[in-house]
Amino acid sequence: MPSDSAALRSVLHQMKEQGEIELLRPGVYRLAAAVEGDEAPPATPFSLEELAAEKRRLERTIQEIKAFDWLRCSDAELQRAREKAALLRQMADLLRRADL
Known part of the structure; x- marks a missing residue:
């Protein structure tokens, strides 16, 4: 990366x-x-409403990753889940560094 x-x-x-x-x-x-x-x-x-909508979307994605069946998925599903998890980690790092 x-x-x-x-x-x-x-x-x-x-x-x-x-x-x-x-x-x-x-x-x-x-x-x-x-x-x-x-x-x-x-x-x-971004407006507060837009940020709130994005927050809800991110929370849903996090829940999907937590509930994901990592052991019984196809290779393609595993790759997509890993990509989503990596993007969420990158976003978390960016938000931690941002002075909000």
Whole structure:
């Protein structure tokens, strides 16, 4: 996974340099405000309702992983479950590092 995180950091750096995204605080970005003449509304951080919906979704995913039958699953199911678990660990690390 280190190569993935290095690639992500590189892309975020390039997007910041090109003015496509703005850094709100460490680990929190948003799309840059629309340029003059562009009719798209400026991007805003997530609302509390959106965050609550994502929290419920994450909690369901965690419960699915906890209830998953790791011993009697197919190789494809095992791979998907491992990927979900890895993503949840990465998200937890990002949230711990974020100054919320």
